[in-house]
Amino acid sequence: MTGPRSVQSLIAPPPIRRVREVAVFRNRFGTLFNDDVIAPSGSTGQYLRWQWNQEGVVVVPVGPGGYALVTSYRYPVHAASLEFPRGGAEGDEGLAAAAARELREETGLVSQTVRPLGVIHADTGILASPIHVFVAQVDAATAQPAQPEAMESLTEPVWVTPEELPRWLSEGRITCGVTWRRSRWSSPVTAHRLESAPGPCRCRYSPGPSDGTADQVLRPCPSRAEHPRSKGAGAVLAA
Structure with a gap:
């Protein structure tokens, strides 16, 4: 038995082909299909x-x-959920503007x-739309009153340190x-620090693969130009 394939060597399986598109429900947010x-x-x-x-957009x-x-009350699971802010673009609104x-x-x-970080698919088994991920540098001292939508039930922001x-x-x-996916890949913590200006980066990093544990050996980042994330290192955490 051979070991797991790398991402580069994966062979795509034969596709499941759509014979007929069948819309069964539609509202102002989207459409549910039950395709043949x-x-x-x-x-x-x-x-x-x-x-x-x-x-969609999610912002870290x-x-x-x-x-x-x-903390958002999510009706489908009838429970409160700690999440990064997320939603979708409106009209011809740009994705970065929608995230902000x-x-x-x-x-x-x-x-x-x-700043953009990439694209994810929240549930590839049923959700067709991508979610664009952004990281935003913020200052709690300049916060304004939140303005949630009529059908949103939220609390004030909860802060958690990288540790x-x-x-x-x-x-x-x-x-x-969606939040789990962004939390496990910890580069959002330092993405806002990777400026073009010279000087040392203020993050620390684990030279090995990230396993999401808190007891990884963290080393100082050598410089922005030689940032470990660009060289395939593991978790990157804020100093």
Whole structure:
């Protein structure tokens, strides 16, 4: 038996092909489809997928206190959930502008800078739309009153330090899949520090693969030009 393949060597399996697009529900947020499909084996059936009308955004607020999360009551799970602010673009709004707006509406925090980090898919089994991830540098001292939407139930931002975050994850305090994904990859903590100006970076890093634990050996980052994340190092944490 061979070991797991690297990402570069993965071979894509045969696709499940759509025979007919079947919309079964639609509202101002998106459309639910129950498409007729055919599997590689030749078997036919239906496949559910939800398509948002606009692409999603999630923003990782970073400040002197670490990460800012918001406690949101999520009706589908009938429970409160610690999450990074998220939502979607409105009309022809740019994605970075949407991230800054969602941050301001849900937390009252005003972004000083907003930078893209990448794209994720929250649930590839049913959600067709991508979510664009941004990191925002914020200052809690300049926060304004939050302005949540009518059907949102939120509390004031909760701050967690980079050192506390692995424990919060392991204890189950954070269960939102989108937030979990961004929390496990800790580069958002330092992304706002990677300026073009010369001088040492103020982060610390683990030279080995990130396993999300709090007891990794952390070393000083040599410089912005030689930042360890660019060389495939493990978790990067704020100093």
